[in-house]
Amino acid sequence: MAVKITSIFLVCILTTLSTLAVGKKLSFKKCGGYSDIESVDIPSCSSDPCVFEIGSTINASMSFTPSEMVEKGTIKVFVLAFGLRVPFPYPDNDVCKNHGLVCPLKSEQQYDAKMSLYLKDIFPHFHLKKAKAEIMAKDQSLKTIFCFQIDVIFKYK
Numbered sequence: 001m002a003v004k005i006t007s008i009f010l011v012c013i014l015t016t017l018s019t020l021a022v023g024k025k026l027s028f029k030k031c032g033g034y035s036d037i038e039s040v041d042i043p044s045c046s047s048d049p050c051v052f053e054i055g056s057t058i059n060a061s062m063s064f065t066p067s068e069m070v071e072k073g074t075i076k077v078f079v080l081a082f083g084l085r086v087p088f089p090y091p092d093n094d095v096c097k098n099h100g101l102v103c104p105l106k107s108e109q110q111y112d113a114k115m116s117l118y119l120k121d122i123f124p125h126f127h128l129k130k131a132k133a134e135i136m137a138k139d140q141s142l143k144t145i146f147c148f149q150i151d152v153i154f155k156y157k
Helices: 002-022
Strands: 035-041 050-053 057-066 073-081 084-088 111-118 128-139 144-155
Touching (some): 035 144, 057 144, 073 144
Parallel strands (some): 050 144
Antiparallel strands (some): 057 111
């Protein structure tokens, strides 16, 4: 009996530790595109909404499966706040370069993309609460490959 209880206890501990090691799945809202987005992961985001500090670099990854072939594309980042959709500078915007992807992307094949974004100080100095970050990619025909939004708060150091 004691062995059974100890075994159950160990299984519970291992399950909890493996969940902590994997991390929390980031909740996101799909906002268009012809790709299925399987997951979005931002290791520095441990809460919902994500709290990002201006002047820091955010690393992210996502898994997606396009339903069409992608020969080339452009990634755009926006901040949605106060009823406005403001473009956020993202210089590394070529889908096919520096994101772990090699174009052309085949349809119905899963891809894992990586992004890194330095949060420049471009907003007035106040905390943006109830904002959203929107990440979108357009293909060679300007069709949306993927688009997703996450809830964010921007803080200053």
